[in-house]
Amino acid sequence: MAPDPMRSLVIVGGGTAGWLTAGILASRLGVAQREDLTITVVESPNVPILGVGEGTWPTIRQSLKVMGVAEDDFLAACDATFKQGSQFDGWRQGGHSYTHPFTPPHRFGDVDLTQAWPADLGFDEAVCFQTALCRLGLAPKARGNGEYEGIGNYAYHFDAGKVAIFLRDHCTARLGVRHIVDDITGCAQGADGAITALHTRHHGDIAGDMFVDCSGQHGVLIDRIFKVPLVNCRDVLFVDRALAIQVPYPAPDAPIASVTMATAQAAGWIWDIGLTKRRGMGYVYSSTYASEDQAFDTLDRYVRQISGKPMASEPRSIGINAGYRERFWVANCVAVGVASGFVEPLEASSIAMIEMSANHLAEHMTFDAGAMAVERSGSTASLIKCGATPSTFSNCIMC
Numbered sequence: 504m505a506p507d508p509m510r511s512l513v514i515v516g517g518g519t520a521g522w523l524t525a526g527i528l529a530s531r532l533g534v535a536q537r538e539d540l541t542i543t544v545v546e547s548p549n550v551p552i553l554g555v556g557e558g559t560w561p562t563i564r565q566s567l568k569v570m571g572v573a574e575d576d577f578l579a580a581c582d583a584t585f586k587q588g589s590q591f592d593g594w595r596q597g598g599h600s601y602t603h604p605f606t607p608p609h610r611f612g613d614v615d616l617t618q619a620w621p622a623d624l625g626f627d628e629a630v631c632f633q634t635a636l637c638r639l640g641l642a643p644k645a646r647g648n649g650e651y652e653g654i655g656n657y658a659y660h661f662d663a664g665k666v667a668i669f670l671r672d673h674c675t676a677r678l679g680v681r682h683i684v685d686d687i688t689g690c691a692q693g694a695d696g697a698i699t700a701l702h703t704r705h706h707g708d709i710a711g712d713m714f715v716d717c718s719g720q721h722g723v724l725i726d727r728i729f730k731v732p733l734v735n736c737r738d739v740l741f742v743d744r745a746l747a748i749q750v751p752y753p754a755p756d757a758p759i760a761s762v763t764m765a766t767a768q769a770a771g772w773i774w775d776i777g778l779t780k781r782r783g784m785g786y787v788y789s790s791t792y793a794s795e796d797q798a799f800d801t802l803d804r805y806v807r808q809i810s811g812k813p814m815a816s817e818p819r820s821i822g823i824n825a826g827y828r829e830r831f832w833v834a835n836c837v838a839v840g841v842a843s844g845f846v847e848p849l850e851a852s853s854i855a856m857i858e859m860s861a862n863h864l865a866e867h868m869t870f871d872a873g874a875m876a877v878e879r880s881g882s883t884a885s886l887i888k889c890g891a892t893p894s895t896f897s898n899c900i901m902c
């Protein structure tokens with residue numbers, strides 16, 4: 504019997520999307536043990552990663568576990584903390600606060616607690632113990648819990664720059680992923696439009712059978728090569744800019760919140776995420792309703808309230824082009840992460856969508872052109888059926 508042909512999957516981009524996709528695919532497809540499949544990540548030495556995605560969903564635990572990452576190593580290397588949900592402050596009126604915990608509402612036997620909601624308690628407190636854990640500053644895990652196990656459902660807050668480095672080292676050392684640092688300058692395509700090789704500045708051509716575009720807003724393949732338009736969401740989503748800043752804790756033993764705090768503002772909302780060594784904060788706002796100077800003042804006021812000091816450095820100004828690709832799988836190229844679309848970070852869904860995309864790809868991996876055409880249309884159809892925003896090609900986790 505003829506041996507299986509050697510197949511090569513090439514991922515463009517070494518941000519959260521690139522390395523999570525590489526790690527999930529390499530571990531689920533057993534790349535380190537196979538002779539017939541390679542996965543290569545190509546990342547530019549000149550284009551920095553976005554680096555602001557610090558909040559995750561509980562799905563991240565399964566992704567790290569599948570990759571064989573030790574939870575303690577991850578927590579220590581990425582300044583990570585436990586995230587038990589999000590706390591929304593001031594969204595109805597000043598002083599109002601509610602928590603969206605990750606643990607679902609309780610049922611006791613036949614009693615559905617969501618129907619037995621005492622009027623003097625907030626819904627979030629009445630139906631789920633985790634809200635109290637968050638308010639009391641308690642962890643979602645007890646000392647006796649094993650890796651990735653907890654009393655309450657949890658995710659992490661982490662330093663996105665450190666995560667990319669940690670996953671890169673893990674994927675290359677343990678999972679057999681190849682890594683090339685170079686700029687993609689173009690590509691060669693076959694008569695059917697499929698990419699046959701990527702042109703690089705210093706490493707010649709990188710041939711492949713399938714390509715995953717994780718190049719963020721640059722859309723090196725999905726946008727520049729395939730010119731798939733971005734479906735704009737500005738008619739329903741007004742935020743289009745963010746100012747992001749890192750803020751030190753006032754003391755090394757200052758308490759660390761285990762929720763993402765999201766505080767409503769006149770033209771958007773401020774996120775506040777506690778890591779082990781610093782806090783990450785930012786104002787996501789609509790430039791129609793606030794100038795950058797006004798947004799700066801709003802963020803500065805928040806930072807002063809929290810830390811008693813003005814912002815110590817200039818915040819980073821980031822444009823948000825809310826939308827999703829009209830198609831996210833063209834020929835043999837799939838877009839994952841911001842290359843496929845990004846709406847806004849309020850529910851921290853972007854990294855979860857990356858995980859879903861990578862898992863879907865692992866389950867439906869094929870190098871056959873005919874089968875790929877079925878997967879392309881099947882993925883889109885299942886999204887349309889479940890009504891999810893097709894910003895990636897995975898099914899909606901809520902269904």
Ligand SMILES: Cc1cc2nc3c(=O)[nH]c(=O)nc-3n(C[C@H](O)[C@H](O)[C@H](O)COP(=O)(O)OP(=O)(O)OC[C@H]3O[C@@H](n4cnc5c(N)ncnc54)[C@H](O)[C@@H]3O)c2cc1C
Pocket residue numbers: 515516517518519520521545546547548549550551552553554555556557558559663685686687688717718719720721723745747785787821823839840841842845848850851852853854855
């Ligand atoms: C303000 C803000 C807050 C956010 N907060 C959250 C959050 O809390 N939770 C969440 O889930 N998500 C959040 N997100 C989204 C999150 O940041 C992204 O999902 C995440 O960073 C993934 O980005 P990426 O890997 O797709 O792209 P990037 O991080 O931009 O990586 C792109 C990669 O492509 C490479 N590249 C680009 N061009 C080339 C080229 N020509 N050749 C080779 N390589 C190239 C770059 O070098 C880089 O490695 C937030 C986004 C914003 C804007």
